[in-house]
Amino acid sequence: MITEEDRFRDHLKKKGLKFTSERKLILKEVFSSHKHFDVEELFGRLRKKDRAISRATIYRTLPLLIESGLIREALRCRDRFYYEHVFGHPHHDHLLCIGCGKVIEFRDERLEKLQNEVCKKYGFELIEHRLGIKGYCKKCQKKISKST
Ligand SMILES: [Zn+2]
Ligand SMILES: [Zn+2]
Ligand SMILES: [Zn+2]
Known part of the structure; x- marks a missing residue:
């Protein structure tokens, strides 16, 4: 079975990008819960695990996750975008x-x-x-x- 990690790694490889520890951490956090999330909320969760992580890294990583077909923009409310899993989520x-x-x-x-x-x-x-x-x-x- 292909995991979200395989999918992401493949996509990064195709784009000539590295599967860095930060990208790995973001991927793990995104797939640790099945709920909808926005950048601020994700940032808060990640901050607890890695103090060095920045919003900019998250903003750069989310489009990569979308391109890989792992997540999508699900909703927009009060100028906030909420994302959710596509991978493994009917x-x-x-x-x-x-x-x-x-x-x-x-x-x-x-x-x-x-x-x-x-x-x-x-x-x-x-x-x-x-x-x-x-x-x-x-x-x-x-x-x-x-x-x-
Ligand atoms: Zn209500
Ligand atoms: Zn949903
Ligand atoms: Zn429908």
């Missing part, structure tokens, strides 16, 4: 709470099928899609109704 879509930042993952076959039908109708070849619904989760809805 397709799904997102509900995103703009009140508290909670992310709910879902997959609904009816939606998937409908999107295929739309593409077919327009003679369009589907490669990938990203569906993100923004709104308020149950908890935040309650907060809003209390404050008004």
